[in-house]
Amino acid sequence: MDRQAVHGDLERARTTFRTLLDSASAGALRRRSDGTRWNNRQLLFHMLLGFLIMRALLALTKAISRLPGWVGRGWARLLDAGTRPFDAVNFAGSWLGGSLMPRGAMIGLCDRTVAALHRRLDRETDVGLARGMPYPTRWDPFFREFMTVADLYRFPVRHFDFHREQLSFS
Numbered sequence: 001m002d003r004q005a006v007h008g009d010l011e012r013a014r015t016t017f018r019t020l021l022d023s024a025s026a027g028a029l030r031r032r033s034d035g036t037r038w039n040n041r042q043l044l045f046h047m048l049l050g051f052l053i054m055r056a057l058l059a060l061t062k063a064i065s066r067l068p069g070w071v072g073r074g075w076a077r078l079l080d081a082g083t084r085p086f087d088a089v090n091f092a093g094s095w096l097g098g099s100l101m102p103r104g105a106m107i108g109l110c111d112r113t114v115a116a117l118h119r120r121l122d123r124e125t126d127v128g129l130a131r132g133m134p135y136p137t138r139w140d141p142f143f144r145e146f147m148t149v150a151d152l153y154r155f156p157v158r159h160f161d162f163h164r165e166q167l168s169f170s
Helices: 003-023 026-030 040-052 054-064 069-081 083-100 103-123 126-130 149-164
Strands: 132-134 146-148
Touching (some): 003 040, 003 103, 040 054, 040 103, 054 069, 054 103, 054 132, 069 132, 103 149
């Protein structure tokens, strides 16, 4: 894993997020995004959620990777079975957070979260980065059947870049 490349991608996403929120008019943020049921502001919050869930995903992966393989496979199947409720919570959470959280709070939360991911990545060992577990592939197009901790560090930027194309500011 090229840690510097991951650091660079995290930083690029953080500065892009800040620029998007700082430069968008209130009307542009209220405009419907392309290909989602969210407006641009709600989609930006959803993009932020990709970074926010990383702490939980990293801890979960490190814990499950130490258990017998059947535990992780069963966990992934259980989560896949819960895709419909997950989708509803994901939609509602992004709608609510994007509707209520002030721009400055979103930017600050993004800055703090990415800074924490930078620090955590710097502390990772090669053995820790190689740990992994099965993932629910129906939850997100960027989840694969098996993901390592190194894969997870790449996830939020891939998620961010994908959804950035759905913003409709112009």
